[in-house]
Amino acid sequence: MPRLDSVSISAEAVSNSKQLAKPTTIPLLLAENRQTLDSDTRNTIDRIETATTCLDYDLAIVGGGIIGNTLAVALQNSGLRVVSIESQAQSVSIVKNRAYVLSMLSGQIFEGMGIWNQILPLVTQFSQIQISDADYAGVVKMYPQDLGAETLGYAASHEVLLTALQSKLQTAANITTMCPAQVVGVDYTETGAEITIETPDTATPIKIRASLVIAADGAKSSLRERAGIETTGWNYWQSCITATIKPEKHHQNVAYERFWYAGPIGVLPLADGRCQVVWTVPHQQAEELQHLPTSEFLQELEHCTGGLLGKLELDSQRWLFPVKLMQSKQYTAPRLALIGDAAHCCHPVAGQGMNLGIRDAAALAEILVAAHHAGEDIGSDSVLQRYTNWRKPENWVILAFTDFLDRLFSNRIFPIVIVRRFGLLLLDRIPVFKYLALRLMTGLAGRIPQVAKSVSQ
Numbered sequence: 001m002p003r004l005d006s007v008s009i010s011a012e013a014v015s016n017s018k019q020l021a022k023p024t025t026i027p028l029l030l031a032e033n034r035q036t037l038d039s040d041t042r043n044t045i046d047r048i049e050t051a052t053t054c055l056d057y058d059l060a061i062v063g064g065g066i067i068g069n070t071l072a073v074a075l076q077n078s079g080l081r082v083v084s085i086e087s088q089a090q091s092v093s094i095v096k097n098r099a100y101v102l103s104m105l106s107g108q109i110f111e112g113m114g115i116w117n118q119i120l121p122l123v124t125q126f127s128q129i130q131i132s133d134a135d136y137a138g139v140v141k142m143y144p145q146d147l148g149a150e151t152l153g154y155a156a157s158h159e160v161l162l163t164a165l166q167s168k169l170q171t172a173a174n175i176t177t178m179c180p181a182q183v184v185g186v187d188y189t190e191t192g193a194e195i196t197i198e199t200p201d202t203a204t205p206i207k208i209r210a211s212l213v214i215a216a217d218g219a220k221s222s223l224r225e226r227a228g229i230e231t232t233g234w235n236y237w238q239s240c241i242t243a244t245i246k247p248e249k250h251h252q253n254v255a256y257e258r259f260w261y262a263g264p265i266g267v268l269p270l271a272d273g274r275c276q277v278v279w280t281v282p283h284q285q286a287e288e289l290q291h292l293p294t295s296e297f298l299q300e301l302e303h304c305t306g307g308l309l310g311k312l313e314l315d316s317q318r319w320l321f322p323v324k325l326m327q328s329k330q331y332t333a334p335r336l337a338l339i340g341d342a343a344h345c346c347h348p349v350a351g352q353g354m355n356l357g358i359r360d361a362a363a364l365a366e367i368l369v370a371a372h373h374a375g376e377d378i379g380s381d382s383v384l385q386r387y388t389n390w391r392k393p394e395n396w397v398i399l400a401f402t403d404f405l406d407r408l409f410s411n412r413i414f415p416i417v418i419v420r421r422f423g424l425l426l427l428d429r430i431p432v433f434k435y436l437a438l439r440l441m442t443g444l445a446g447r448i449p450q451v452a453k454s455v456s457q
């Protein structure tokens with residue numbers, strides 16, 4: 001049978017592609033299936049494909065990861081016609097075996113967007129954050145009351161966040177999703193861009209037009225490269241191992257960050273009592289750790305976590321990631337804006353990367369909606385410059401902060417060891433230092449997007 005069941009296109013879309021209405025799925029018809037159709041049906045499908053192969057949108061978001069989808073959901077009911085294009089099928093993109101530190105501000109942004117009720121029951125709220133330096137006995141303990149808040153942040157799985165975002169998108173009347181569909185070309189003009197998209201099921205590439213293109217296509221962003229935007233930064237001498245463990249003792253919702261000379265190790269408490277380990281060490285050591293027999297790996301891990309959680313059991317594969325700091329020299333080009341990892345990447349210490357992207361998305365949505373309501377061209381240089389002005393300096397601060405933390409703690413130079421241990425002592429004893437450090441880590445030190453303000457007041 002031809003896959004006509006997956007063709008879902010509104011009558012309005014066929015008669016007038018400018019008035020696109022829900023539900024809208026780009027026709028999915030395999031070339032070989034086309035031959036099995038009678039000529040009437042084939043003509044009908046051709047008509048639909050012709051009508052949908054050049055559609056107009058205000059905004060095309062390339063990349064339906066957490067950051068691209070956060071922007072799309074933030075633009076629900078905005079009056080802007082948005083298309084979100086993701087190359088991986090939903091069943092694939094949802095599986096990432098990763099949990100993130102979700103900052104308080106990110107939680108408030110999701111609450112303002114109306115998806116927090118779905119997320120909150122499935123995350124862990126940190127009751128405490130413990131920071132320690134190798135085998136030094138002093139431990140800095142941070143509690144929600146140090147910030148005057150109910151929590152210090154959350155641990156959330158990739159699956160929980162992406163599912164909540166994707167289900168919200170299904171009900172947003174102004175947003176079309178194309179998935180799986182890969183952007184293979186973008187031609188920019190003075191007034192917009194023509195985007196070429198390939199899907200596994202359409203015989204010919206689909207063309208769409210948009211006033212503004214958003215690159216949310218990750219650290220290796222092909223849109224950033226095609227636009228000739230250069231980046232600055234470096235690869236660290238370290239790689240990162242992640243794994244899920246079942247500890248003997250319950251984690252009590254405590255998040256641990258322990259700095260070793262080789263690199264930091266973070267332990268995130270998960271909602272089901274397990275923990276996610278994010279362990280940064282020099283490349284060769286990381287490869288060795290990945291391939292060590294399980295019992296030896298767990299022995300090392302128990303040593304490096306100071307036996308805090310008792311005996312450990314490995315509950316996943318060990319994944320290896322390179323670690324880099326990257327900042328795009330420009331966040332925008334004519335008719336293009338970069339968000340999330342397409343714009344910047346940082347060291348995983350303190351779990352900041354995705355949170356920066358969520359703030360990019362909320363800030364950009366706020367700027368675009370205000371511009372649209374004021375009758376401005378959302379893809380104009382002056383509108384895009386507001387986004388750069390807001391986000392680039394704030395992201396620099398966090399990139400520098402994570403780099404500073406990693407360099408300060410990942411070494412044995414005696415005077416530096418003394419200085420940092422004295423610093424930890426001050427952090428532990430002087431409340432205002434704790435407060436300021438927590439403001440920075442929870443995202444509350446920067447400019448707060450309106451969507452979060454509406455719930456935090």
Ligand SMILES: Cc1cc2nc3c(=O)[nH]c(=O)nc-3n(C[C@H](O)[C@H](O)[C@H](O)COP(=O)(O)OP(=O)(O)OC[C@H]3O[C@@H](n4cnc5c(N)ncnc54)[C@H](O)[C@@H]3O)c2cc1C
Pocket residue numbers: 062063064065066067068085086087088093099100101102181182183184216217218219222240242278321339340341342348350351352353354355356357
């Ligand atoms: C080990 C590790 C631990 C981390 N822990 C944390 C943490 O605790 N807290 C935190 O805040 N951050 C953390 N991060 C960072 C975080 O993972 C990233 O910042 C975040 O996932 C970036 O999301 P994104 O949507 O920008 O990019 P991605 O997740 O890379 O999404 C990009 C999407 O674009 C799609 N795409 C790409 N090209 C195309 C195309 N041409 N057409 C259509 N679609 C396309 C891809 O399929 C993908 O779905 C961690 C990172 C690592 C490596």
